[in-house]
Amino acid sequence: MYDIIVIGAGPAGLTAAIYARRASKTVLVLEAMTYGGQIINTPDIENYPAAPHISGLDFANRLYEQATGLGAEVVFERVTEIKDGTEKTVVTAENTYTAKAVIIATGSQNRKLGIEGERELVGRGVSYCATCDGAFFRNKKVAVMGGGNTALEDALYLADLAETVYLIHRRGEFRGDEATVNALKERQNIKFVLNSTVTKLIADKRLTAIEVTDKNTGAVTKLDVNGLFVAIGRTPENQPFEDLIKLDEAGYIAAGEDCITNVPGIFAAGDNRTKSLRQLVTAAADGAAAATAAVQYISR
Template structure:
């Protein structure tokens, strides 16, 4: 059975940065990523607030550069779901695709996934007009009318991206003002293709074979109204991908992992980084910082075993 100094589960900015630092520190390092490198960053059209790119950089481009940099120093990346993470006499045993690997230390960087609203039609029309990723699906709605549900940074950023394809984009938000940062708000207000539906919540997604409209409720009057749309993009927060380690670590009420400042979990050799960790700000830069810190802690931990 293969033995690694470090296995990193998840290849987003946190996992890739950890892989870069660990491999550069001469640790035998493996990243297991279930999708494409970059995680949610790879599904973001434009990243404008990551230092070193004054004109911004496309999320997929930044993600691939991070992966290339980690691999340059010898970090191995494979693509698979991880089925199980268990304690082992030599550290940890990771099972994936009918394979097993032993790791002396593990960094979990599985991030978070979009949160479902749970309204009628959401599941039925998932992939048939309901999406959680504008960069993945926006081009399918060229010249169409779309609704974006939410009022945070992600919702506003993706709504603006969708105006590249759609003729009109509604932003439906339960409050009378956005939660997004001011610069994003102003760009949205200045975009003639965007119309705001304030004080409203989504109650139903309608359609036959595909989405044809949405029903929204005014939270002040409880009045229901319908808006004809070709697609619905939902951005109402995220849920932690913590199932893999929920029995090993302490979780908060939302399922995010409670860690020490150095990303340790209380389980020797097990660290949690990025969006999966309980923290006040989930951004590419804080994920990368977590990865660097965790890799440095792994080096110290492995040295203590010798």
């Protein structure tokens, strides 16, 4: 049995492991994919205190080395269930582990459009990351779906590469930063498609066009594009725990800044918790808070 099992080896989970190891607790970190979480997709992090420029990959590698160097054990298995009790049982596809306390730090995923062919066309024109995949669309026509800051920044980034960028938004105005909206309006090759959503993907081995429906008039327009960047927010990965842990309406774990959930001994850290700001620095902060709360719980 471990003192603490951490689910997720992103910035929140690995920071929790660091704090727990420094409190001399035994720690197992279970990760379904690879360590680092979504930050590995970021080429250059510019807002982490005292590290003005670091790539997401370097950040992840350093964090991983720090946590494992302190003695945290990291195993790559997907957690399917937590069973509550005086000791907690964590079930993966391959094994079953037990611990005195559990920290859930499973982060979030890109929200999908949920339309036909979307899954099959990922990597064949449909993308959720403009900085990752923008280079494939040099001098081509692309569309961005979304109205928040990510969508606006994606459109601006793509406008430097692509011939035309259609920015499709289901509302009539943007909720993102005004400065970014103004910068977009100055770009000749960005075309706004407002009050509309993408309703169909047209493909022949790769995406060739999309259909966009105007939600006020019902009019359907076909746009010839090679790329569609979906930036309609993120969604937490709390499905395996929803029967046990109280979630908020949006599916995030209902826990405050102390990271304490409705189940004693189970804590939540990072993007999967109810919070107003989801950033690298807030994920790391959650890791520290959750580990501290877990250590207190164990020695209660």
